[in-house]
Amino acid sequence: MGQEIARVAVGTGGGGLDIVELPLPEIGKDDGLLLVETNGVCGSDWELLHGEVEGYEMPMVLGHEPTGRILKVGPVAAQRWGITEGDRVAVSSQLRCGTCEGCRGGGRCVTYPGTYGTMPARVLPGLWGGFATHMYLAPATSLVRVEESVSTEALAFHNPLANGFQWAVEAGGASPDTDVLILGSGPRGIACAMAALYVGARSVTITGLAHDQSRLDLAQALGVHRTVVVKTAEPDELRDAVGSHQVVIDTTPVSGIATRQGIAAATTGARIVLCGLKGKGVKLDVDIDDLVYRRLTITAPPSKTPASFRRAVEALNSGRISLGPMVTASYPLARALDAIGTLTSKDPDRAFHVRVDPQT
Structure with a gap:
């Protein structure tokens, strides 16, 4: 499998961000491992980083717009998701077991204390965000396969x-x-x-x-x-x-x-x-x-649902959605804090959309 460790950006509170190394987890029949290609940066990343959103536990694994390639996947998960190793996918930030009281009532899932990009760092295996070289794919993950023709810039815009x-x-x-x-x-x-x-x-x-x-x-x-x-x-x-x-x-x-x-x-x-x-x-x-x-x-609807997430990725796959002249910017994982900081920049020439590309 090559690299045996992952590098992950962890928000420590008060605007602090640490890049930590974690071992890659063993993958069973019902889960998987993603090699992260890109993750869009969102205004809520800045708010989460500075502790301005109530109800979330720090330190926290950041990055809630993850995409990449399936590095490993168990047979049960592969059948459920309709994918195989090597496939390119976009991953919804939402994690829902579908059976707990919160899921049945339309609230927050009780089984998972966070989502991709908001999970407490204490929750094993720790690879819960797209600001990372690798991300764990739990059984409750929702993902959609992405065509090779979709550019990295367009793929990073899938969550907006x-x-x-x-x-x-x-x-x-x-x-x-x-x-x-x-x-x-x-x-x-x-x-x-x-x-x-x-x-x-x-x-x-x-x-x-x-x-x-x-x-x-x-x-x-x-x-x-x-x-x-x-x-x-x-x-x-x-x-x-x-x-x-x-x-x-x-x-x-x-x-x-x-x-x-x-x-x-x-x-x-x-x-x-x-x-x-x-x-x-x-x-x-x-x-x-x-x-x-x-x-x-x-x-006042939610930010997305499984239906709107799938529809957005399918629109990108169709080739009918183009970012045109949209100015984008890519940052390596080591500069994830700088990427988040651009969101508060007053520079009129700043990039309209920013992403972190962890493999660069």
């Missing part, structure tokens, strides 16, 4: 794309008969636009602030029909500028202004999808009767 399919298509109902309005032009907002375009939405509009112009230009290069620079906090600004939409997706962080503008720009019977976390204390005052009379549906 799964968010896009979950929010725009599964939760929002984007289809050829809908006009879609996306608030926020970060990676998740762009991913929502890509998913909406993929299913043939009649029109896709995306918003940003003045300093987001390069991101709005990227959105147009990817095929978005209209971009809008939001200039005020007036609730009716977007509606007056772009009209009403059947699907409204708010991916913006921190402020509730965009949410109010999104509700105002929703047509009768629209679906409003809330997916940008605002932080504690951000509240929304709405006219309840207005929601009722306009028959609005407001939903």
Whole structure:
């Protein structure tokens, strides 16, 4: 098998990150071992690293967007996953046994105290994240085979794309008969636009602030029909500028202004999808009767489901999803902390999407 140890990035709390060496585990009939190719970097990695997300235990194995090649797999697992050794796969961060009280009730799995990328480092065999040369594939793993034609850059974007399919298509109902309005032009907002375009939405509009112009230009290069620079906090600004939409997706962080503008720009019977976390204390005052009379549906879906994860990877496999001019950046495992740090950079020329390539 070659290398007998794995190198893993472990968040120690307070922004600290250690690269540690761990032995490769023995693989049985029902599990496997992944040679990690790439792992996208997410804003939540920075929050987890700095202990800003409640309910997670440090130290923690990081990297929740893992992809790579099957290095070893047991016969039972190979049959269940439909793969063989050497196959290229994307791995969902979710770990669910499917039988515990948490899984049956739609909550957090009791069997696994974390997910890929959030597992406490104390849990053996310790290879629970994509910021690593190798990752353990537990029996509860969900994965999808990836075609060789998919570039590393595109593959690293599979998790934001799964968010896009979950929010725009599964939760929002984007289809050829809908006009879609996306608030926020970060990676998740762009991913929502890509998913909406993929299913043939009649029109896709995306918003940003003045300093987001390069991101709005990227959105147009990817095929978005209209971009809008939001200039005020007036609730009716977007509606007056772009009209009403059947699907409204708010991916913006921190402020509730965009949410109010999104509700105002929703047509009768629209679906409003809330997916940008605002932080504690951000509240929304709405006219309840207005929601009722306009028959609005407001939903706050999960970041992804097995269905949206599979749909995103299948879209990449189809060749119909391209990152186009999206600027990406690759970091080796030894610089995983630098990769995470780029997320707070104020450099207007910084890469739009960042990944860690542990084999480089």
